[in-house]
Amino acid sequence: MREENSELQVHFRLLIALTFVSVDDVTLTFAFDQLRDVAEEELLPIFDSTEDNSIRGRRRGRGGQQSLFPPNIWNCYDLNEITKNNKQLLMGKTHPSLRHLLALLQRERERRQKSVLK
Numbered sequence: 001m002r003e004e005n006s007e008l009q010v011h012f013r014l015l016i017a018l019t020f021v022s023v024d025d026v027t028l029t030f031a032f033d034q035l036r037d038v039a040e041e042e043l044l045p046i047f048d049s050t051e052d053n054s055i056r057g058r059r060r061g062r063g064g065q066q067s068l069f070p071p072n073i074w075n076c077y078d079l080n081e082i083t084k085n086n087k088q089l090l091m092g093k094t095h096p097s098l099r100h101l102l103a104l105l106q107r108e109r110e111r112r113q114k115s116v117l118k
Contacts, residue, residue, distance in 0.1 A: 011039045015050065023075040029055060 014035050021031045032055050036047045052058045054074065057067040 008040050008042060011035070011043055012046070015039075015043070015046070019074060019076045021075075022077050023071045028071055028075070 018028065018031060018035070021028050032047075032051065036044075036051075039047055053068045055067065055071065058065040
């Protein structure tokens with residue numbers, strides 16, 4: 001029983017980990033299909049819902065529908081690059097030291113105090 005739960009947990013975590021796979025249609029759908037092929041049967045309804053609402057959209061019936069939550073909304077693949085770039089813009093460095101960060105915060109505090117006093 002515990003091993004079965006362990007397998008379910010692993011497959012469910014892998015499904016969640018798709019948020020960090022490239023949003024490129026080929027890569028994401030390939031990863032999803034590979035994961036679905038090995039998933040436990042109890043998780044198939046979750047995979048169906050994820051496929052319909054977040055990956056491909058509904059394909060049943062005539063024409064189908066687009067995803068309610070397309071991958072460009074929930075995918076975090078490029079988030080690390082965006083965060084790194086924002087940090088570099090804000091601090092002027094890719095890997096700021098703690099001393100540099102504290103100096104920036106102190107300058108910002110002083111700037112705000114001056115604006116409040118005006």
